[in-house]
Amino acid sequence: MKTLLNVIWLVLSGLWLAIGYVVAGILCFLLVVTIPWGIASFRVAGYALWPFGRTVVDKPRAGAWSVLGNVIWLVVAGWWLALGHVVTAIPQFLSIIGIPLGIANLKMIPISLLPLGKDIVPSDARYPTYQRSA
Secondary structure, eight states: OHHHHHHHHIIIIIHHHHHHHHHHHHHHHTSGGGHHHHHHHHHHHHHHHSOTTEEEEEOTTOOHHHHHHHHHHIIIIIHHHHHHHHHHHHHHHTSTTTHHHHHHHHHTHHHHHOOTTEEEEETTSOOTTSEEOO
8 A cells, every 4th residue: 555655646746846855955965064954855855755654753863953954944945845745735635535645745844844853764663762753
């Protein structure tokens, strides 16, 4: 079922959302200082391509630098990407088959707003040191 949902997701919204994250990552790589945001953006782009079967968890060693980086990301690019998720979710909710996709879109908003200090892991694996985030 995960594979079927991922294929439908890829065709209907995943490709376009991933392109948005890749563009943001490329822009972040233009300056040496913003490379950590570029890496996070590419990581989330992979998640945006194939989200079902994976989940977002908090990194146990994330600290104050992640918080500061997330604030900068939120102002510069995060709200644009979150807006893309909302705009994509609205038409998905209008069809019955798109409801799970719309829910997945809304679940991706927190990582699009605050990607630093998060990790993307398989949802069926057990990570006792990690704490699942909402």
